Amino acid sequence: xxxxxxxxxxxxxxxxxLSIRELAKRINLSAPSVAERVRKLEDKGIIEGxxxxxxxxxxxFPIDCFVLITTRNGEHERIRQLVAxxxxxxxxxxxxxxxxxxxKLSVETLDQIESFINKLTPYATTRTQIAxxxxxxxxxxxxxxxxxx
Numbered sequence: 362x363x364x365x366x367x368x369x370x371x372x373x374x375x376x377x378x379l380s381i382r383e384l385a386k387r388i389n390l391s392a393p394s395v396a397e398r399v400r401k402l403e404d405k406g407i408i409e410g411x412x413x414x415x416x417x418x419x420x421x422f423p424i425d426c427f428v429l430i431t432t433r434n435g436e437h438e439r440i441r442q443l444v445a446x447x448x449x450x451x452x453x454x455x456x457x458x459x460x461x462x463x464x465k466l467s468v469e470t471l472d473q474i475e476s477f478i479n480k481l482t483p484y485a486t487t488r489t490q491i492a493x494x495x496x497x498x499x500x501x502x503x504x505x506x507x508x509x510x
Contacts, residue, residue: 367506372384374500381395417451426491427463428463428489430460447480449467452464452465460488
């Protein structure tokens, strides 16, 4: 990866719907060169896909919470399946430390959090944190690559 690839990724992070022509203008390269670079970034798996960001609060899910899950008796696979099958789960990571997993839920009511936890309690212990607000961070890949000092 070079600085041009990083600039391409930065622009696509801002707007993944950019046409190759518009992206080429912003990068100051020819459209065929940009198209080839984007294809190589896709082939290498650096670009995994193009997506949209959904505002779950505006969809009617105003409560976000994080659930720390510590499995009992090695029930990791069962927990993975329960989490993967639940439509309220926004993300899940296997983590180190006191807990085994951290899950983010977006729900309509506190009862839905309780229902999720009730599904897990035969196989795990949980600790739940309600999120009051989100701190926006600039996740620009250019900053990641070059501003690490």
